Amino acid sequence: MNAKDIKAVSEMKAELTAPPFVPKSTADREATKLKVDMEILEETGEMADGVEYVYWTFGGSVPGSFIRTKVGDEVEFTLKNHPDNKLPHNIDLHAVNGPGGGAASSFVAPGHEITFSFKTLNPGLYVYHCATAPVGMHIANGMYGLILVEPEEGLAPVDREYYVMQGDFYTKGEFGEQGEQPFDMQKAIDEDADYVVFNGSVGALTGDGALQAKVGETIRLFVGNGGPNLVSSFHAIGEIFDRVHVEGGDLINENVQTTLIPAGGAAIVEFEVDVPGELVLVDHSIFRAFNKGALAMINVTGEEDKDVFAGTIQEGIYLPEGGTIQSMPSDDEDDAKEETAAVELSKAEKMELGKKVYGSTCFACHQADGQGIENAFPPLANADYLNDDVNRAIDIVLRGKSGEITVNGKTYNSVMTAQNLTDKEVAAVMTYIYNSWDNNGTEVTEEMVRKVRKK
Numbered sequence: 119m120n121a122k123d124i125k126a127v128s129e130m131k132a133e134l135t136a137p138p139f140v141p142k143s144t145a146d147r148e149a150t151k152l153k154v155d156m157e158i159l160e161e162t163g164e165m166a167d168g169v170e171y172v173y174w175t176f177g178g179s180v181p182g183s184f185i186r187t188k189v190g191d192e193v194e195f196t197l198k199n200h201p202d203n204k205l206p207h208n209i210d211l212h213a214v215n216g217p218g219g220g221a222a223s224s225f226v227a228p229g230h231e232i233t234f235s236f237k238t239l240n241p242g243l244y245v246y247h248c249a250t251a252p253v254g255m256h257i258a259n260g261m262y263g264l265i266l267v268e269p270e271e272g273l274a275p276v277d278r279e280y281y282v283m284q285g286d287f288y289t290k291g292e293f294g295e296q297g298e299q300p301f302d303m304q305k306a307i308d309e310d311a312d313y314v315v316f317n318g319s320v321g322a323l324t325g326d327g328a329l330q331a332k333v334g335e336t337i338r339l340f341v342g343n344g345g346p347n348l349v350s351s352f353h354a355i356g357e358i359f360d361r362v363h364v365e366g367g368d369l370i371n372e373n374v375q376t377t378l379i380p381a382g383g384a385a386i387v388e389f390e391v392d393v394p395g396e397l398v399l400v401d402h403s404i405f406r407a408f409n410k411g412a413l414a415m416i417n418v419t420g421e422e423d424k425d426v427f428a429g430t431i432q433e434g435i436y437l438p439e440g441g442t443i444q445s446m447p448s449d450d451e452d453d454a455k456e457e458t459a460a461v462e463l464s465k466a467e468k469m470e471l472g473k474k475v476y477g478s479t480c481f482a483c484h485q486a487d488g489q490g491i492e493n494a495f496p497p498l499a500n501a502d503y504l505n506d507d508v509n510r511a512i513d514i515v516l517r518g519k520s521g522e523i524t525v526n527g528k529t530y531n532s533v534m535t536a537q538n539l540t541d542k543e544v545a546a547v548m549t550y551i552y553n554s555w556d557n558n559g560t561e562v563t564e565e566m567v568r569k570v571r572k573k
């Protein structure tokens with residue numbers, strides 16, 4: 119049947135969900151008159167540890183509330199602009215056939231509400247966003263989300279569905295710079311992002327926020343990209359996408375490693391998880407993942423399957439040029455000289471610098487609170503290995519580490535490359551780590567670092 123001819127037989131209030139969750143399937147209901155009630159809130163949130171940002175949101179979250187409709191629904195959309203807000207806003211839904219995707223009909227000042235309606239004609243996963251001038255700025259502050267238009271029969275059932283949306287952010291300070299960070303228009307124009315994140319902030323989907331799954335389950339991710347500028351090379355480390363609804367439309371591609379999600383676009387990604395462990399979702403423009411925040415986790419629990427993945431089955435030493443492991447060329451000599459002349463930082467100064475170094479260098483692997491990632495990166499929080507031997511720990515930061523180690527009773531067998539840091543930075547970051555997360559409070563001096571470096 120032509121979608122225009124589908125009659126809405128009833129009326130209901132739409133369930134809206136904050137990410138990473140999505141409302142329940144529409145498979146078992148008829149097309150309906152669907153009332154969407156969306157509130158715009160401008161509010162301060164955490165972009166990263168110690169970094170505050172004023173987000174503009176649809177429904178109080180970035181991305182905004184997930185809207186789930188089906189083909190033939192008559193959507194009656196009410197947009198409310200909270201009286202505490204400072205700016206007018208509107209909404210452009212890519213699922214709408216009509217001028218501005220509803221933008222012109224939904225322009226609303228603080229303390230006002232407005233209602234418009236549209237019929238969902240095309241199934242697919244669509245982005246919505248604010249389109250009030252300056253449009254780029256409203257989007258850059260977090261005003262985007264996803265609306266799903268399910269086909270008449272609904273999407274095939276799966277075990278778990280999640281909502282993940284990428285966005286790039288532009289702040290006056292560089293990545294990790296502490297305090298409240300205002301939006302930087304020039305960086306946005308230059309497309310010079312400080313943060314590229316999933317679900318609005320660094321670490322939104324790691325640690326306690328990590329997505330959960332069990333071995334054998336089928337997972338569906340509704341993935342969007344709000345931009346405003348960057349295209350996402352969406353990839354899961356350790357998993358192949360069995361099916362991708364390319365660009366959120368009808369075309370289905372199978373066995374995909376990385377799917378491209380345009381700014382203002384989306385994709386539906388489906389896969390079965392085969393073995394336990396941490397799957398890492400990234401933008402495979404990889405510096406964004408490890409240096410700007412575009413990293414999320416799916417924690418898969420359950421039984422091992424050695425036929426699918428057996429882990430390391432043999433390991434030996436390979437030293438073609440007599441070196442140990444990868445190390446960046448560095449100007450240590452110069453740094454060392456400079457630092458001999460300079461005075462040692464106070465402990466408080468080390469804590470401050472150390473936190474910055476940690477946030478830009480170590481955090482990607484050892485995680486925000488030093489908790490690490492099981493089977494991959496050992497913890498630095500309350501870590502016996504660290505607390506047992508400070509010189510060994512300094513050596514690891516200077517020279518890297520490979521081979522098996524045991525930290526808090528769990529074994530790790532991986533590689534940490536040498537970190538290209540000055541003595542001052544190493545002293546600071548080690549002091550920061552030893553004085554955080556229940557470690558033993560050692561203060562590391564530059565002299566201690568120099569000794570280990572010379573050894």
Ligand code: HEC
Nearest residue numbers: 479480483496497503504511519520521530531532533534
């Ligand atoms: C690219 C990922 C990565 C980065 C970045 C990284 N590490 Fe590691 N780190 C590892 C891995 C992997 C190991 C375990 C190596 C092994 O298995 O032999 C490790 C081990 C360690 C250990 C010893 C084990 C423990 O838990 O105490 C310390 C200390 C450490 N890292 C500190 C740091 C510090 C400080 C930084 C930042 C300056 C840093 N690491 C950056 C991956 C990383």
Ligand SMILES: [Cu+2]
Nearest residue numbers: 207248250256
């Ligand atoms: Cu807006």
